[in-house]
Amino acid sequence: MSRSFSRRQALIITGATTLLSTTALTPLAFAQGAGDPVRKIVLITDTQGAAPQAYQAGQLIAQAWKQLGLDVEARPMARQAQSDLVWFNRDKWDTTMWRMVGRPERSDPDEMTFNLFHSSTAPRGFNFVGYNSPEYDKVAEQQRQTVDPAARQNLIKQAQQIISRDAPYAFLVHPNTLQAFNQNVFDPASIVVQKGVGIRNFWTFIGATPKGTQKAMIINSGTALQAIHPLYIAGAPDSWMNELIWDRLVRIGPDGLPRPWAAESFKFVDDKTVDVVIRGDMIFHDGKPVTIDDVIFSFEAPLTTDKSPMFKPFVTDIDRIEKTGERAMRIHLKRINAAFATTALGRVFIVPKHVWEPHLKSVEGKPDTLESIRDPMNVGSGPFRQVRARLNEEVVIERHAGHWAAPKVDRVVLRVIPNAEAVVGMVRSGEINLLSEYGGDPDVLEKLSKDNPAIKLTQVTDVGIEFMAFNNRRPPFDDPVFRSALSAAIDRNVIIQAAWNGYAVESISHVSPAIDFWHSTEVKAPATGIALAKSILDKAGYKVEGGRLRYPPGKKETLQPPG
Amino acid sequence: MGFALRRLAHSLFVLWAVVTILFLMFRLMPGNPLAAYINEQLSEDDQRLIMAQFGLNRPLYEQYVIYLWNLLQGNLGMSFFRREPVWDVLKSALPNTLILTITGLVIAYIFGILTGAWLATKRGTLAEAVIVPAALATRAAPEFWIGMILLTIFAFTFGWFPSGGANSAGAAYTSEWDRILSRDYVLHLVLPALTLALYLQGLPLLLMRSTMLEILHDEFITMAKIKGLSPWRITIHHAARNALLPVVTAFALGLGATLGGNVVVETVFSWPGLGRLLVAAVAQSDYPLAQGAFFLISLVLIILNLIVDLVYGWLDPRVSHG
Numbered sequence: 082m083s084r085s086f087s088r089r090q091a092l093i094i095t096g097a098t099t100l101l102s103t104t105a106l107t108p109l110a111f112a113q114g115a116g117d118p119v120r121k122i123v124l125i126t127d128t129q130g131a132a133p134q135a136y137q138a139g140q141l142i143a144q145a146w147k148q149l150g151l152d153v154e155a156r157p158m159a160r161q162a163q164s165d166l167v168w169f170n171r172d173k174w175d176t177t178m179w180r181m182v183g184r185p186e187r188s189d190p191d192e193m194t195f196n197l198f199h200s201s202t203a204p205r206g207f208n209f210v211g212y213n214s215p216e217y218d219k220v221a222e223q224q225r226q227t228v229d230p231a232a233r234q235n236l237i238k239q240a241q242q243i244i245s246r247d248a249p250y251a252f253l254v255h256p257n258t259l260q261a262f263n264q265n266v267f268d269p270a271s272i273v274v275q276k277g278v279g280i281r282n283f284w285t286f287i288g289a290t291p292k293g294t295q296k297a298m299i300i301n302s303g304t305a306l307q308a309i310h311p312l313y314i315a316g317a318p319d320s321w322m323n324e325l326i327w328d329r330l331v332r333i334g335p336d337g338l339p340r341p342w343a344a345e346s347f348k349f350v351d352d353k354t355v356d357v358v359i360r361g362d363m364i365f366h367d368g369k370p371v372t373i374d375d376v377i378f379s380f381e382a383p384l385t386t387d388k389s390p391m392f393k394p395f396v397t398d399i400d401r402i403e404k405t406g407e408r409a410m411r412i413h414l415k416r417i418n419a420a421f422a423t424t425a426l427g428r429v430f431i432v433p434k435h436v437w438e439p440h441l442k443s444v445e446g447k448p449d450t451l452e453s454i455r456d457p458m459n460v461g462s463g464p465f466r467q468v469r470a471r472l473n474e475e476v477v478i479e480r481h482a483g484h485w486a487a488p489k490v491d492r493v494v495l496r497v498i499p500n501a502e503a504v505v506g507m508v509r510s511g512e513i514n515l516l517s518e519y520g521g522d523p524d525v526l527e528k529l530s531k532d533n534p535a536i537k538l539t540q541v542t543d544v545g546i547e548f549m550a551f552n553n554r555r556p557p558f559d560d561p562v563f564r565s566a567l568s569a570a571i572d573r574n575v576i577i578q579a580a581w582n583g584y585a586v587e588s589i590s591h592v593s594p595a596i597d598f599w600h601s602t603e604v605k606a607p608a609t610g611i612a613l614a615k616s617i618l619d620k621a622g623y624k625v626e627g628g629r630l631r632y633p634p635g636k637k638e639t640l641q642p643p644g
Numbered sequence: 645m646g647f648a649l650r651r652l653a654h655s656l657f658v659l660w661a662v663v664t665i666l667f668l669m670f671r672l673m674p675g676n677p678l679a680a681y682i683n684e685q686l687s688e689d690d691q692r693l694i695m696a697q698f699g700l701n702r703p704l705y706e707q708y709v710i711y712l713w714n715l716l717q718g719n720l721g722m723s724f725f726r727r728e729p730v731w732d733v734l735k736s737a738l739p740n741t742l743i744l745t746i747t748g749l750v751i752a753y754i755f756g757i758l759t760g761a762w763l764a765t766k767r768g769t770l771a772e773a774v775i776v777p778a779a780l781a782t783r784a785a786p787e788f789w790i791g792m793i794l795l796t797i798f799a800f801t802f803g804w805f806p807s808g809g810a811n812s813a814g815a816a817y818t819s820e821w822d823r824i825l826s827r828d829y830v831l832h833l834v835l836p837a838l839t840l841a842l843y844l845q846g847l848p849l850l851l852m853r854s855t856m857l858e859i860l861h862d863e864f865i866t867m868a869k870i871k872g873l874s875p876w877r878i879t880i881h882h883a884a885r886n887a888l889l890p891v892v893t894a895f896a897l898g899l900g901a902t903l904g905g906n907v908v909v910e911t912v913f914s915w916p917g918l919g920r921l922l923v924a925a926v927a928q929s930d931y932p933l934a935q936g937a938f939f940l941i942s943l944v945l946i947i948l949n950l951i952v953d954l955v956y957g958w959l960d961p962r963v964s965h966g
Contacts, residue, residue, distance in 0.1 A: 161929055299813045305916075305924060307725050315725065453727045469816075472726070473737055474916035477814050494813040498914040502792065506800040506807040513813075 115624040116632030119557055121152040121642040124549075125166070125177035128157045135178045135547060137580035138253060142549060145570045148611045149618060150630035154642070167209055167550075174643050175558065176551050179250075182317070183258070183277050183544035183593070186427055188337030190237050190599040191420035193546075193591045195221045198244060211554040212249035226417040228349060230598075233419055238601040241590040245604045247561045251549040251568035254577055254585035255593045257540050259523055261508060261516040265535040266295050271489065272537075276337040277544030277595030281517035284335050286325055287464050287488040289515075296491035300517040301498045301507070306472040309459055311430040312382070312437075313452045314391045318495060321517070322476055325493065326366075327430035327461035330357060330376065331422050337544075337596045339422040343371070343431055343462070345408070347422065353400075353414040355421065361408055362485045365433045366466040367458065373410055377402050378434040380412075380425075388441055388450045395428040433460050464488050473497060505529055508536060523584045542595045546588050555640060557632065562621040569607060570614035648954055655950045662942045663715060663935075667708055670931045711935075720939065721932035723925075730936035734918065738940070739824065740810055741917035744909070745902045747833060748840025753895050756845045760852025760891075761884045764860060765875070776850075783846025791839040791912035798835060805835050808914030836913040840906065844898065848891050855887035862886075896952045900945030 124146070126139030136157060143155035158166070167177050187193060195202075199221045202208040217240065224236035244250075258279040262272055268291075273284035281300065289298055302318035309319060311327045330344040341347060347357045363371035383389035384396040398421060400413045414421065440454045459467040464486055465478035479492040496513065498504050501521030507513040509529060519526060530538040551558040551567070558564055573587045586594065587606055594600045615625075622633025632638065699707060714721060720730035759775065766772050782790070799807040806812065810832050817823035859865065860883055868878045907919035918937055925934035 159927065161927060297814055305920070308727055310727070313727065453722070455728070471736060471916065473921060474810060475813065477816075492814060496809060496813055496914075497916065498808050499911045499920065500808060500914055503795060503799075503808045503912070503914060506795065509800065510803060510807060512807055 115622075115626055116634055116636035117638035118626070118629040118631050119151060119623075120638050120640060121154060122146070122175050123643045124153055124155045125163055125174060126155055126157050127163065127178060128159055131160055132178075134256070134580045135180065138547070138576045139178045139549075141576055141579060142251075142571050145572070145611065146567060149566070149570055149614055150625040150628060152629065171204075171209060171211060172552075172554050174552055175555060176549060178547070179550045180547045181545050181591075183595070184320075185275065185278055185282065185333040185337075186423055187544045188277055188333050188596050189339070189420045189423035190592045190596065191225060191424060194237060194240050195225055197591055198240075198249065210249050210550045210552055212247070213553070214243065214247060217243045217247070225419055226352075228352060228417070228419050234599060237592060237599045238603060241592055241601040241604050245590055245607070248564040248568050249551060249553050250591075251551070251564070251571055252588035252590060253547045253549060253571070253573060254581055255546055255588050255595065256543045256581060257584040257586065258543050259519050259526055259538065259540055259584060261519075261526065261530060261536050261538045263508070263511065263514040263535050264537045266291060266293065266511075266514045267298075268292055269537060272539075273335050274539060274541060275333075275335045277541065277593060279541045280515070280539050281321065282335070283324055283332060285515075286490075286493060287486055290489045295514070297494055298490045298492070298515055299494045299496060299513050300515045301496050301504055301513050303497075303499050303501070303504075303518060303520055305474075305497050306470070306476060306495075308472075309467065309470050309476065310452065310455070311432045311459075311461065312389045312392055317518075318497075322467075322470075322478060322495060323430065324463070325465040325478060326459055326463045326467055327432065328363070328371075328463045329427055329430060330359070331426040333423065333427055337598070339427050343376075344426065347426060350411075352417045355412040355414070355426075356405070356409065357412065357426070358406075358409045360485060363462050364483045365460050365462045366481060367433070367460045368483075369433065369435065371431060371433075371462045373404055373406070373408055375434045376431055377404060377410055378438065379429055379431050382432075382437065382441060382451065383429070386441065388444055389452070390450060391452065392429060395425050398425065431462055433462075436460055465493060468492070509533060523582050540584070542586050542593060544593045544595050546591060546593065547585075548588065556636075556638075557623075560621070562617060563623065565607075566614045566617035566621070566623075569609050569617060570611055572609055573606070651950055651953050655946050659943065659946055662946075663712070663939060664708075666935045666938050666942075667711055670926075670929070670934055671704065671707075715939075720936035723933040724930045725928055726930075726933070730932050733921065733933060734936055734940060737916060737918045737921050739820065740915060741903060741906065741910075741919065743824065744833065744836055744840065744906060744915060744917060745899060747837040748844060748909075749895060749899055749902060751837060751841035752844035753848045753891070755841065756848025757852050757884070757888070757891060759845075760849040761856055761879060761887070763849070763853045764856030764883070765879055767857070776853075779846050779849050782842050785843075787839060787843050787908040788912050790842050791836070791909060794835050794839055795912065806832050808832075810916055836909050836915050839912070840902070840909050843909075844902065847894055847898070851891050851894060852884075852887055855890055856883050859883045859887050893952050893956075896948045897945070900941070900948045903941050903944055
């Protein structure tokens with residue numbers, strides 16, 4: 082890994098720049114006719130314990146903004162309180178560190194493009210910053226309705242350009258995911274690196290080939306699981322297990338694109354009609370065959386009832402489903418959705434109707450949903466079956482020999498190990514043979530790999546993004562020029578080195594370079610620097626008086642700093 | 645009998661107060677359980693549905709009455725996020741926590757009592773000059789630091805013990821007892837229990853030593869010496885027995901206090917216990933699970949307090965008349 086300068090040097094440079102810039106404020110002072118001083122800005126960050134990188138980045142950004150004459154308070158908040166404020170009190174905060182984590186289904190850019198910035202999601206959805214641009218809305222809607230990949234690619238790139246210009250966020254980094262595996266245990270050629278996700282992916286789980294007598298794959302999670310359940314979305318490690326136990330019609334391939342899985346084929350007959358044919362050789366873990374009725378039930382349970390609320394969003398575009406053959410069904414859509422294969426066919430799990438239909442009847446007319454119902458056997462039709470689940474400690478799943486793509490390993494053991502240092506020790510001792518996530522010091526892992534040739538380190542750029550979100554509803558953040566200036570004040574290189582130890586790449590848009598088909602190379606990283614940021618502000622009429630940044634002439638401060 | 649009833653009534657009142665404080669504390673804390681459900685398309689109706697499922701759409705007093713009524717029936721409610729009865733979640737972690745806590749405490753108290761009693765007879769010696777500061781330093785050192793040192797030496801360097809968890813990966817057992825009594829489980833228990841014991845040994849050691857020092861000057865000890873009893877017999881059979889009472893009290897209270905306070909040890913050794921569960925529940929605003937865990941810990945503490953008070957009353961009748 083090449084580095085231009087160390088973390089320590091990065092911090093020293095930032096500190097020195099702060100000092101220099103404090104003195105540099107003087108020439109701008111005493112400008113005439115300026116508006117009210119900008120109130121104290123509260124910058125919400127994660128706590129140091131919860132997300133040290135984001136915390137550090139928040140501190141660096143606060144320092145940079147102070148150099149513009151802003152009074153900035155970096156306020157760490159526990160994740161839950163931060164989410165509560167940002168999500169449910171949308172007009173009561175100024176700016177916050179935030180992240181969109183990488184998930185396989187985010188390899189399609191629809192979620193990042195539509196949900197994050199379309200004005201319809203501003204009141205309650207993911208557009209929590211309140212960005213509102215009719216021009217952008219149009220492009221976001223068009224990409225959703227454009228089935229032709231090349232035409233859609235153009236629209237996605239256009240969307241990135243608009244966002245780059247309007248700066249509703251200051252994009253910071255796409256973190257690099259560090260993982261490792263023991264190449265004495267697994268044939269390296271059988272370990273699949275999925276774009277934006279890394280080696281802990283479905284294709285590795287089913288394809289990893291043991292070289293010797295150790296046939297179990299032992300992976301780790303830093304957090305306990307909450308539920309292994311086909312109709313309930315909980316934490317990340319829960320989803321790793323769920324997607325191995327229950328099959329989906331479509332899976333996201335290592336290239337980030339959807340590919341048929343339990344569906345032998347799927348075809349858009351027209352813009353709003355999809356024909357699906359399922360494989361004929363699928364069986365559930367209890368030995369019963371997977372039929373088209375099971376598949377239709379899996380989609381209709383969230384579609385026609387309110388008993389599977391978490392999966393309802395995935396089927397909202399479906400109008401109705403009709404059975405057209407022993408293995409075939411036709412899905413009629415309410416509206417065109419170019420990402421339908423990823424966002425619906427690739428999300429809904431196929432559940433056994435004979436298990437879940439009685440449960441569905443049992444909750445009819447009650448406030449309960451299927452999420453509160455447990456199938457102790459967790460019968461699915463995926464390539465692994467559940468052996469046991471001690472959610473605080475360990476989950477064991479074993480090879481489903483009857484699966485048409487049966488895995489090469491006998492079992493996967495997921496161990497809950499919250500201590501990052503212990504994880505390194507376990508990788509070294511062989512207690513873990515595939516490091517699926519790592520939150521500790523990357524240098525320690527690199528050293529481990531150098532000292533132990535059996536440990537193969539992998540690194541991929543994440544689909545996820547770390548960014549500074551501006552509350553576009555609240556002045557002065559409602560001014561795109563102000564937002565651009567604040568974004569320009571942030572030195573991403575310093576943040577990458579000082580906060581992410583060099584294990585991240587600069588983010589310039591909401592579409593990660595990990596999904597290169599959709600990522601726009603035309604959008605260039607904006608120039609940064611305190612001097613540049615000051616000049617942008619100055620040109621827009623923001624002046625510094627007595628060391629405090631003021632609004633353009635005539636503009637009054639109408640808000641109080643968030644409490 | 646009257647004393648016992650009074651103490652019982654007092655304990656029940658304390659339990660009610662704890663339960664009420666727990667109920668209010670979580671609901672007044674910043675944060676909202678819905679924040680964990682942030683979903684790109686979670687509509688207002690869906691949010692209302694979730695709040696209704698949790699019972700959080702009802703007025704606070706109604707929630708309180710339902711909570712108390714359920715509690716009286718032994719029902720701790722359903723975990724918001726695990727979607728399982730709270731008791732089922734707690735009971736999966738409770739055996740691990742009890743075993744870790746009791747093992748750590750027993751080792752700490754056996755070591756502390758014996759060393760404290762012995763040190764009381766070694767006033768002004770080199771042993772006292774070395775052991776007392778060492779015990780204090782170990783007591784003052786952060787648990788995670790002790791844990792990491794032990795891990796580095798005995799797990800990472802020598803490989804004598806596993807690096808974490810309560811069992812080896814994928815180990816299967818026919819029953820919970822089989823699991824707990826297995827060699828594998830005991831091997832996994834050694835380092836966390838030792839860490840806890842090192843952290844806890846300071847109190848019994850110093851308490852025993854200081855009580856012994858007082859007792860060794862009592863008249864009945866002088867009498868024993870005059871009778872020509874051996875120093876060992878005097879120390880163990882006469883002085884130590886009398887010095888044990890405050891140490892036993894500390895043990896009972898320590899058990900209750902340590903039960904929920906093992907978060908650090910549990911995290912360092914990835915030990916699947918109640919402490920980690922409790923922290924996760926609070927962070928997620930999983931009110932029923934957090935309340936249930938705190939309730940369980942409080943219940944153990946109150947019961948142990950009651951037992952200690954009753955035993956005291958029996959051992960020393962002056963207490964019950966005081």
